[in-house]
Amino acid sequence: MKIMVKKCRFFFFILSLLSVITISLHYYLSNLAKSAVVTSSAQSKYEEIILQHLSELGPEYYKRKSKKVFFNxxxxxxxxxxxxxxxxxxxxxxxxxxxxxxxxxxxxxxxxxxxxxxxxxxxxxxxxxxxxxxxxxxxxxxxxxxxxxxxxxxxxxxxxxxxxxxxxxxxxxxxxxxxxxxxxxxxxxxxxxxxxxxxxxxxxxxxxxxxxxxxxxxxxxxxxxxxxxxxxxxxxxxxxxxxxxxxNMNDIQLKRYASPWKRVYNKNQKAKWEQDDNYCESVKKKVTKRLLHEMVDIAIFDFLLQNGDRHTYELYHQEIVWLDNGKGLGNPYTHHIDILAPLYQCCSYRPDLINRLKELSGGALTENLKKILELRQLITEEHFNALENRLLLIFATLEYCKYKTKIKH
Known part of the structure; x- marks a missing residue:
């Protein structure tokens, strides 16, 4: 009899857990449904595939993975x-x-x-x-x-x-x-x-x-x-x-370079990266793998903020300094996936940032940011929600990269 009771309790625990996961999935996807993913004709095929992977994301991307204290x-x-x-x-x-x-x-x-x-x-x-x-x-x-x-x-x-x-x-x-x-x-x-x-x-x-x-x-x-x-x-x-x-960093010297993924700022023209499916291969011939990973890192960062104005990058000891982020937070209801072009075109990245993003899944990203009083006063709830939605789109892009790598091999 005791064994039956334990089994029943375990069964109901599993049902409750599945219910919570289902509700969480519904919450995130319904929020994302209210948003618009902005596509360009040149990049739309990537974006459509990423959206498909978004709809197939597993529950591990929606669950809280860590209770770690990130801000000391x-x-x-x-x-x-x-x-x-x-x-x-x-x-x-x-x-x-x-x-x-x-x-x-x-x-x-x-x-x-x-x-x-x-x-x-x-x-x-x-x-x-x-x-x-x-x-x-x-x-x-x-x-x-x-x-x-x-x-x-x-x-x-x-x-x-x-x-x-x-x-x-x-x-x-x-x-x-x-x-x-x-x-x-x-x-x-x-x-x-x-x-x-x-x-x-x-x-x-x-x-x-x-x-x-x-x-x-x-x-x-x-x-x-x-x-x-x-x-x-x-x-x-x-x-x-x-x-x-x-x-203002008074004493350091920065070296500035044009971003390979810069925009042309003309609605009637397309940059080469918007037209060439193999564009990343040409970039790889010009930059080191380390620098490529730096550009992927900052693309992920820019996508979270929706800063689509990264036309140059500046180096300090071969590290990109993340300057000039003021064009972020334009519209919490749109997500310009082409900001992630360095990620989905190259599908090459360092694990450090990705692992941190996974630690911040399940609402931990904005929960931690909201601990900062200044941010609670300056950032609207709509923009906080947008950060969570874009995190899911980054995870979907990583799933696309896994699929792309699997097909290649």
């Missing part, structure tokens, strides 16, 4: 400067932590974050690299940071091309924490900061003052860049500018 206290410690913290020392420590395979150490990270958020601004100039409005702020202690302002409401949705619109400052901040979560600390430290407009003007260079303009009785800045125009300035709200403050 260095991300959460509350810091109060009490006069014992020497800003010069903090900046020296932050710059000395930059090395091969990392742009920061987790030790004392909260101290650096707090300093970036609160240190007095001693100079304000324009940051002229790139094509969009950016300020180069010097903080007390002689540390340079790049300031990308907020142009849009946090829930603004962009339709059309994946690179539509100006940079979204919150994408830079999410990129920093996401890279840390993926154990790829190759995004510069990026934090939210709200700055008094007068605080900028008081220490601004002549060129900044020369680019002020009145709009609706408010003094604004129109910038000094390729796409900066006088009739479309950035204006403070209630005398303040909100944006992302990005640690």
């Amino acid at each position: 206290n260095s991300f959460f410690d509350v810091v109060h400067f009490d006069g014992t913290h020497d800003l010069k020392h903090i900046w020296n420590y932050a710059n000395s932590a930059i090395a091969k395979s990392r742009l920061y150490k987790r030790d004392n990270l909260s101290l650096i974050i707090h300093a970036m958020k609160t240190a007095k601004i001693t100079k304000a100039d324009y940051y002229t690299k790139g094509t969009q409005f950016k300020l180069n702020l010097t903080l007390e202690g002689d540390q340079s940071v790049v300031f990308k302002p907020r142009w849009y409401k946090l829930d603004r949705i962009f339709n059309g091309a994946v690179y539509s619109g100006r940079d979204r400052f919150q994408a830079e901040i999410l990129s920093f924490y996401l890279s840390a979560l993926l154990d790829k600390p190759m995004v510069p430290i990026s934090v939210e900061r709200t700055i008094l407009f007068d605080e900028i003007l008081q220490v601004a260079t002549p060129i900044v003052h020369q680019t002020t303009v009145q709009k609706n009785s408010t003094l604004c800045l129109y910038g000094h860049c390729l796409y900066c125009v006088k009739n479309d300035p950035i204006c403070p709200e209630n005398g303040k500018l909100q944006g992302a403050v990005i640690f």
Whole structure:
């Protein structure tokens, strides 16, 4: 009798487990069904196959695999400067932590974050690299940071091309924490900061003052860049500018190269990678396997964020530095699978990042990101859901690669 009871309990346990898995599958797939996978005519055959593999994903991709703590206290410690913290020392420590395979150490990270958020601004100039409005702020202690302002409401949705619109400052901040979560600390430290407009003007260079303009009785800045125009300035709200403050790596030299998977930015033209089924073979002849894997890693990262504007890459000690992530978070309801072209065309990758992604399945990805107060305040629930949906599409692409490799052999 006892054996029968145990068997019944075990039977009902299995039924309950299957029910939970079924509900989870339904939840993820129903969410994904509400989203649109954006295809191009050139890449649609890959995307159709990946979607087929998505529909056939096994339950192992939906289950929580790990209870591991990914963010340590260095991300959460509350810091109060009490006069014992020497800003010069903090900046020296932050710059000395930059090395091969990392742009920061987790030790004392909260101290650096707090300093970036609160240190007095001693100079304000324009940051002229790139094509969009950016300020180069010097903080007390002689540390340079790049300031990308907020142009849009946090829930603004962009339709059309994946690179539509100006940079979204919150994408830079999410990129920093996401890279840390993926154990790829190759995004510069990026934090939210709200700055008094007068605080900028008081220490601004002549060129900044020369680019002020009145709009609706408010003094604004129109910038000094390729796409900066006088009739479309950035204006403070209630005398303040909100944006992302990005640690500027003062002393390191980066080598810039054109991405093999760059877009042509013309809807009537296609890049070679969008037309050639064997494109990856030509890339393999030009780059090392290590660099190819670097490009696959950053493609996966960009796909999660939907940053389809990676037209160049920059190397530091043969590692790609994950810079300029502001074009992410454009539309939580669309997924441009062609961002994953380096992965599905080459089907060659390092296991480290893939294993970390698997550890973050079953909701662990966004659960961990939501532990960061700043992200809960800046990232909408729709974008968090989109991250989970795109993770499943990455897993489907890996399944396609397994199938492709099996067919070849």
